[in-house]
Amino acid sequence: MKKALLLSACMGLILSTQALAANPGPDETLSDNQKLTYWLLDANKTKDPQKNSDVEGSHIARQLFEGLFNQTNEGELVPGAALSYDVSDDQTVYTFHLRPEAKWSNGDPVTANDFVYAWQRLVDPATASTYAWYEELMNVKNSSAIIAGDLPASELGVKAVDDHTFEVTLESPIPYFIKMTTHTSTFPVNKAVVEEYGEQWTLPGNLVGNGAYKLTEDKLGQDITLEKNPYYWDSDNTVIDTINFLAVNDKNQALNRYLAGEFDYVELPAGQFPRLKEEYPDQAHSVPRSCTYAYLFNLSDKGPEALKDVRVRKALSYAMNRDVVVNNITRGGQKPAYSWTYYATADFDPPVTDYSQWDQKERNEKAVELLKEAGYDKNNPLELTLSYNTSDDHKKIAIAAQQFWKAIGVNVTLNNTEWKVYLDNLKNKEFDIGRYAWCGDYDEASTYLDYFRSGGMNYGGFSSDEYDAAMKASLTAEDPAADYDKAEQILAEEMPLVPIYFYATPVMVPADVKGLPVENVLQNWYGKDLYRTAE
Structure with missing residues (x-):
């Protein structure tokens, strides 16, 4: 008993x-x-x-x-x-x-x-x-x-x-x-x-x-x-x-105040960890953190018609140069993400998605091809808005994304709002593409994969009967690994998001x-x- x-x-x-x-x-x-x-x-x-x-x-x-x-x-x-x-x-x-x-x-x-x-x-x-x-x-x-x-x-x-x-x-x-x-x-x-x-x-x-x-x-x-x-x-x-x-919205300002003795914990601005680790080896740390940084597509009735086309969603995801983000912008031990569930989640084998096996040149070429198939080119450019909440780091990544997408013929307008307004906009599905990060509520893959279940938190409004069936099957499976891999492959095929990087948190x-x-x-x-x- x-x-x-x-x-x-x-x-x-x-x-x-x-x-x-x-x-x-x-x-x-x-x-x-x-x-x-x-x-x-x-x-x-x-x-x-x-x-x-x-x-x-x-x-x-x-x-x-x-x-x-x-x-x-x-x-x-x-x-x-x-x-x-x-x-x-x-x-x-x-x-x-x-x-x-x-x-x-x-x-x-x-x-x-x-x-x-x-x-x-x-x-x-x-x-x-x-x-x-x-x-x-x-x-x-x-x-x-x-x-x-x-x-x-x-x-x-x-x-x-x-x-x-x-x-x-x-x-x-x-x-x-x-x-x-x-x-x-x-x-x-x-x-x-x-x-x-x-x-x-x-x-x-x-x-x-x-x-x-x-x-x-x-x-x-x-x-x-x-x-x-x-x-x-x-x-x-x-x-x-x-x-x-x-609360201090500016990480650079927060770091300065930390160095002045006003804070006992701050997360570092993007790109600062290598220098600070050398200067303050006993204070600067990069710690693992079960979170995935991503851009969500609004697939609800309020979302733009262009994003209903999976070819457009795939093109935008493929063109995201994740290596540039983690190597040139964040620089704090983060890993490029080509799937949703945090790679170091307990008892989880990260999936091998098809586009993760290509180099960036191949991804960009495929993105251009998909956009052309969907009816978008220089004469008929795709116009979208990328929204993010106030943070210099989010701004840097958004500007980079804007350039990545411009290179494949997509014009993106950036929209910055403070957190409370931004969160309300996400909940009300008032966005085209929205910056998002999901952090595990518990150390098991379902904490990520259940997010995209129909009726889950799912701010982008994604819904798939096949996905729901895989997640339902995982509940009673002796080993849910196959169901989790199937769910990840469906996300890679339907692309309701652009996974960008897996967290490591550089802190002082x-x-x-x-x-x-x-x-x-x-x-x-x-x-x-x-x-x-x-x-």
Whole structure:
């Protein structure tokens, strides 16, 4: 009957110890300064775990709330709000045993009902969460029907057996279900607080979380201060006492402020890593990150008619000179991408797509040929708009793309907007070609491939019965590798996007800041696991 992560008290003790990464070595002395200032590219849109849809928002939510499990710096699962779980013989019923000492930041106990409320809230159409589909991917019973409005949220396959026992029933088994519980959309929220304050519940003074930190200040999402939560179950072992998130749209400006001592973490501007690694070898790092940078085509009814033609989409993808992007622009360890799923995803064999085997001259020649077949040439040039959000790096890549496409006879207008406006435009499908990046929600290929499933997040509106069938088959396959490869080949044939590069994130971190992940490809980090050492 039982297949528990932390079944025995002994194992529970071992893994609980692993969870305390803020554990200075015997030769390390803690600094008197235990404040961390973390850079954000864009202003934070929401701190609501069920409504957040971006990576930077998840960094903030992960400090304010805690899900069933956390991750180590290597990506291994460790106890969070749950100490252990059992799973039924048919692998469809998971029973989580919650930590009895866990409390909300107002002192109330964290209970199974808090998880029930949050998981129901995620799929409830009234919440209007752009991540409701994630619970569908988790295969939670009745989630699809609830999202469609055919059943009330109360019919979701979750229940509180008692205050410290949370039960989840799946429609059918999926082998990576537990991995998915580290995503912020599954984090609990306090029902009484949400219902009392409504849309204002995430403001300082109102927000109540169960994470290691509490929100004390928020200036328009651009300057956010968190302080240690004394009610957090492991507060005694939490060393960093203040985290400040500061948004600066310009990476060059952020780097200058880092060098002036104003930041403790920044991502480097494109092209700067080689120089900074030489000048600051103990501060400049290129770390793996499960993200793919791409341009999405708008294939919805709102999209341009030209992009309905797969020959046009292929031509634009083929003409993207990925080697120039990673070797001359980003220069931070990124790899050219000719497929969608991040190449270093666990247990995944990257597909070999046909156009990845050609050289750039061959790709350009094929692009020109396809455009001509589609009816476009110098006398009838294709006109499109490429949209991107504010960032010097995005601008540099967009300008390069504009030139790549001009070389095959396509005229592209660039359109830059700030993040909140840009994200709304993507959601509303008000774009021709849009800059996009997808970062893995968990370390398994389906986190990428489910994006293009009909009804998935899928801002470009791509839909393919054959693709959906492959992804459905993967759910019950003993080894889904063949289904994943088929899905990737369909993407290469239908080309709903231009994959450009696989991430490696070049960053600057002071040598005295310890505990940020360097091997976890999801780059999930927890302030409670960090500490600063004295010089």
